Amino acid sequence: MAKDMTLYWGSGSPPCWKVMIALEEKSLQGYNQKLLSFEKMEHKSKEVMDINPRGQLPSFKHGNKIINESYGACLYLENQFKSQGQQLLPDCAEEQALVLQRMFEGQTLQQKLGDVIYYSWRVPEEERHDSAIKRNKEALATELKLWEGYLSKPEVGPYIAGKNFTLADVICFPSVAYGFRFGLSQEKYPKLAGYYNQLKDRPSIKATWPPHWLENPQGMDVLKDV
Amino acid sequence: MAKDMTLYWGSGSPPCWKVMIALEEKSLQGYNQKLLSFEKMEHKSKEVMDINPRGQLPSFKHGNKIINESYGACLYLENQFKSQGQQLLPDCAEEQALVLQRMFEGQTLQQKLGDVIYYSWRVPEEERHDSAIKRNKEALATELKLWEGYLSKPEVGPYIAGKNFTLADVICFPSVAYGFRFGLSQEKYPKLAGYYNQLKDRPSIKATWPPHWLENPQGMDVLKDV
Incomplete structure (x- = not known):
């Protein structure tokens, strides 16, 4: 407690x-x-x-x-609380390096998602440009392809940095879920979709699922053409 | 070695x-x-x-x-390399919490500096707006005042998270130095200036000072009116 x-x-x-x-x-x-x-x-x-x-x-x-x-x-x-519950940061240098690398790359993933999703919230109407929206979507697609590549490596999986659930998943899963909630295509990003579908019923994730997503399972479609 | x-x-x-x-x-x-x-x-x-x-x-x-x-x-x-050289993340929960808090706030500081400094590099000419430049400068000024406040607390100093040099300084010092290099006023931000002047001759910082800043000590003035 x-x-x-x-x-x-x-x-x-x-x-x-x-x-x-x-x-x-x-x-x-x-x-x-x-x-x-x-x-x-x-x-x-x-x-x-x-x-x-x-x-x-x-x-x-x-x-x-x-x-x-x-x-x-x-x-x-x-x-x-190192020895309590799931160990989220491995001691082994090889594993720890990958967890930290992916964990902080997760910031760029979240930022590039936000650049598209929040564009019209963040940018006043008179400063908006279709060219910026297009560029942000392209940057997000490039970012997502990088993660598709990471998840395609034979040594990776089922978790984002290997065989164990770590801080890299704590950080990255909500961003991946957010992407799909906002309309990302599961067909276009199959590795990320596989990761998402495998983890979404994990107890820690299910217990903390955003309540308004449960109330209204229908997401948005702002990312549908990314 | x-x-x-x-x-x-x-x-x-x-x-x-x-x-x-x-x-x-x-x-x-x-x-x-x-x-x-x-x-x-x-x-x-x-x-x-x-x-x-x-x-x-x-x-x-x-x-x-x-x-x-x-x-x-x-x-x-x-x-x-926990027991080698300077301990950068304290074990004590109170101290560690503050180091981690400031360390990650340091990202926002760097981001808001970058929003102003890199504006004309990042934003294509036809998408630039004086209103955006003004807003970015105001956001940076608000951010800098927050740090002035942190450094004004009696329990803080001489380092950014207390009495010891930690990861919070490793992360924040280069951003603070960057701000002054790009023209931030030492008079307007006296606490940050004091922090900068106190740390700039620390051996780890002096040994790694950007070589082209040494060659050309004259900085830029893009932040002079922030």
Whole structure:
């Protein structure tokens, strides 16, 4: 039980989901949690701003220790609860190197997904260009092909960095799921689809599936032509 | 000596510099290194692409283990050489939480610096907008003020996450130095300037100072009005 931990989170946010999967994997169920609404701007509430001056989710506290950055929180949980639950960062140098490499490449994957998905949220109407949308989609397709290649290597799988579920999966799975939720073609990216379908029923992932995705299983189609 | 390590790097690149500072701090001098030119597109050479399909610097190898992502490489070096040189990630949960939090906030700092510094490189001429430049500069100023606030806390200093030099400094110092190199006002950001001036002669930092900054000490002024 993790009664001394508190997580403020938003449904469907990949950074929040990463931390929630890490908590499950480290057998840290029972933490205090508060689901907030981005639409209602609850991530800018005083309660959040008090521990996170950026007003972002996740916001995470362990006792009086604050680690809001999702990568930082996942590493912290693995380091502090190393022998509890699933080991997420292998000791073996070869395995650890690959886990860290994929984990941080996962940021680029998420960024390139966001560049397409959030374009019209992020860019004011008078600054939008079809050429930028096209370029962002091409960059995302290039990125996705790189991951298709990684997952095609015979030594890789079923997990993203080899034979064990690691921090690389904690970080990458929510982004991959996010891609498919927003309309990515499973036919066009079969290795990523295989990875997604193999992991989506893993207990830590199922237990933390975004509630509004469950309520409304129909996703969006912004990525359908990527 | 670190004869089984190879680093491909570019002068002035903050991600490369981070890895070089980490190598120095972990007493891993003597690694093989190759300084490549971004201008000559040497980061897209076969030699680099063979170990880094993204064609980016740094590209880093330890024996047959490849960790090109700078955050991954720094964490790997700390984990694999924990008791060698400077301890960069404290064991104490309180200290570790703050180091990880600042380390990953450092990405946002670097990203917001890049949004301004690289604007005309990244955005094709016909897609540029003065409104976007203004917004990026405002976002950078907000970010920098956050760090001024962090460095104003009585419990912080002389390092970015407390009394010891840690991974948070390995990650953040090159970004701070980069900001001043590109014209940030030391008067407007006195805490960051104090941090910069206090750390710039640290042996690991001095030994890895970007060679073309030494050759041409005059920086740019793109950030002078931020």
